[in-house]
Amino acid sequence: MSKSEAFREQIEQGYQFKGDSIVVGAAMYEGQALTGAHVKVPLKTLNRHGLIAGATGTGKTKSLQVLAENLSLNGIPVLLMDLKGDLSGLAQPSPGHPKIDERMGQIGLDFNPDSFPVEILTLSEQGGVKLRATVSEFGPVLLSRILDLSETQQGIVAVIFKYCDDQKLPLLDLKDFKKVLQYATGEGKKEFQEAYGRISTSSTGTILRKVIELEQQGAELFFGEKSFDVNDLTRIDENGRGYVNIIRLTDIQDRPKLFSTFMLSLLAEIYSTFPEQGDSDRPELVLFIDEAHLIFKEASKALLDQIESIVKLIRSKGIGLYFVTQNPTDVPNEVLAQLGLKIQHALRAFTARDRKAIKLTAENYPVSDYYDTKEVLTSLGIGEALVTALDEKGRPTPLAATLMRAPMSRMDVLTDSELKALIKASGLVSKYNETIDRESAYELLNEKIEKAEQEAAKEEAKAPARTTQSRSRGGYKRQNPVVKVLTSATFIRGVLGVLKKVIR
Template identity: 65%
Template sequence: MSTTPTAFLEAIQAGYSFKGESAKIGIGVLDGKPQPDAAVLLPLKTMNRHGLIAGATGTGKTKTLQVLAEVLSDNSVPVLLMDIKGDLSGIAAAGSLNDKIKDRYELLGMTYQPAAYPAELLTLSNGPGVRLRATVSEFGPVLLSKILGLNDTQAGLVAMIFKWCDDNKLPLLDLKDFTKVLQYISDEGKALIEKDYGKISTSSTGTILRKVVELQQQGATAFFGEKSFEVDDLMRIAPDGRGMISVLRVTDLQDRPKLFSTFMLQLLAELYGSSPEEGDLDKPKLVLFIDEAHLIFQEASEALLQQIETIVKLIRSKGIGIFFCTQNPMDVPKDVLGQLGLKVQHALRAFTAADRKVIKQTAENYPETEFYKTDDLLTQLGIGEALITMLNEKGIPTPLVHTLMISPRSRMDVLTADEISQLVKSSKLVSKYNQEVDSESAYEMLSAKLEAAAGEAEKAREAAEQAKAEKNRPKEKEEKGMLEKMLDSSAGRQATRTAANMITRTLLGALGLGGTSRRKKSLW
């Protein structure tokens, strides 16, 4: 399907002309031919309306993510990148010109200028970078219950635990605190707590404990604790005026989707809860890119999906945009997908009937166009090419355009180990967050309480044994006194003499010196 280049040019220029700041991300393509005058611009004002970057493996999704991050940073917008595959750290180093990049920029009518971007490496584990942590208290009972997938009864018990800990000044900082409280209320402290807070089901505490163990097995122990990361540190501007790009390297979370979902939901909730209402800003305060976004939804419960959908709907009013990067648009739940204003669709592959059905469904999610047959074009896009549509300032979708994307100006590869080490050493946040902190909390307080109770019980046992001994002592004295009186009496003295004589005779007889033997001898 095609129309005249003039009509195409007029449509793109009209559709991609915005009030306020904007940045060029590519040019339109018609009938396979790039149109240098058909510039595809990105309006910064609507970047808090969220977005989707989708496409098959090897079609350029990650490079598009890198380009958008660079464009935002150049315009003083901080960025947070979820680096699942470990190939985004290169944004901190300048790229290099090669023949492919040179040819692309000639088609774009632009000049390639390599650039290294101000970057901060973050980590959820013990890897190099700034440690991200959050306390159990910051999650709160509702969010923690949804992460653990609890039913209403179990969630009510978690709420009671938080209330009891608040009332008794027992901080819940890490998972060992929460586990210790669970064990305490189902054993030693059960009767005491039931008196004030109601009946506690042992089966419910057992189920919650098993859910916590499951979360621990995915590495959540390293995430829960102090010092909590402050979201303001994600919204920094570098000294040169560019937005800081924070790269969270989570390559070890691909096989631990529950932990990834836990972190992402907490981060979104913290961003939403701590950020004031901003209304319509000229540009967002922060844009978050989530690579391999299907990991968030892979093992999410219905309650968790509802929570994510709610936050995605509301967080844009805080001036924060969220972009999901995934292979198939169908990986994102439809209710979340409906909230995404910018869509960058790279090529899809049609190997099976199921693939063709997905492609047809994907094409139906885009605006109708007289310039392309969308479902056919989706399988024909080259590397670094995409179908793009976005929202203008009035919330109206722009025309769907086949776009030749610009390439990243930073390195399209990872940093070396030495470069990572140097970047971490130069970070001001490492000294702030990477110190191990183990404040006195519920675990230590309850352990001390139980030890004190055990000590008191031991003292009580010893006191009882001593009292028993004291009680028996007068009886022993009385028996001893009676024996002495008996021995002092005349009958007692006679009995003593008789016993002594019998003993003496017995000994003499044994020696052959008894008196009876001598008398018998005299008869002869």
């Protein structure tokens, strides 16, 4: 038996599964595709997370697209973070091309152009279903970690939430949170101190500054109502296909704090909402995070710890989490160690640092008797990748240089008219796109101010005229301290919307 035949046999045996699987391409040996030697990913282990990595222009997005298409065909909903704006083409069939036919012939698969049910979501002013959540749903623990607060400051945030619960003050958006925060060290200082202990004005000032920093990255479009129900991510269309939910993030690439805030809150909400699935034959939902380095960029230690914890725990809910980035070193080692499927496109070695990164990357893959992994990493062509998955027993499959299959849908963005038509046909736009600003902590505290002012006016009217005249001569006009604090410039209206709850 030749070495090529031995390699084919290893691939055919190593990628033979009992349950359903997705074919991602055909194994390659010495640069040539072995037609019919299909490299597969079993549905059963897709909740073990994964990584799609490679240099710019090597085919990462197309590999993501292929996985999303085949998950949808198998009735598994998908959520895609689209930071570059090039995934909307999933809603339209591929126009086809001779090169696609040639590639699919080499792989040994028929090419059938197809479109998929797509829902466009947004965090900004762009068209699509608006994603929001209230501050209360976000919770004190997660909010503190996003703001990177000290232990003392976290305690103050917890007190603010407790006060609002006790006083029945809805904490919906950041304007509510800021108002209560300021009240705690103003007229409400005595009230807070008696019930919850002393609150430092320097600590509340630091928290306020960090909230304003978050606002400056666009959080006013993130916190508020109506909150998005994550169960709407798991819809199946009338043909039994899972919805491909695409979050358009093209206008927040330069706001990593907002992006990481959204991602962590979404994962926390999914974790707290979805039931335990156990050892299922297929995932409930699969998330793909494109340009994943933005999550970890400038992230605090507390935030990284939170992400690591969620990655470890969320798979028990039937959720698969896939990071798409240029280099595996963009993902912290603690997270990287949790990833089962790896699709590694070509890396480029232009500097000593690049060569070191390639060496480290090669060490993350199973040893192969047929490849020099470091060499293959720099010689892969466009649409080729090193692939290893987990089999149905959780063992790594043989490492295979793979000619990746072409997407069935359009490998380009929708036109403006196509995008508008898609959004108009959405069943969720009318459900979530109405902005609601109901009575909350901001308005209720304003009422409290007004009542205090009226009481003060009544008391002053009862006072002897002599006292009033004396005050007038002294140039002193009494202002109720509640009014003074709660009408200050720091109480400008803060924000709107994002997603839900917390990790207890």
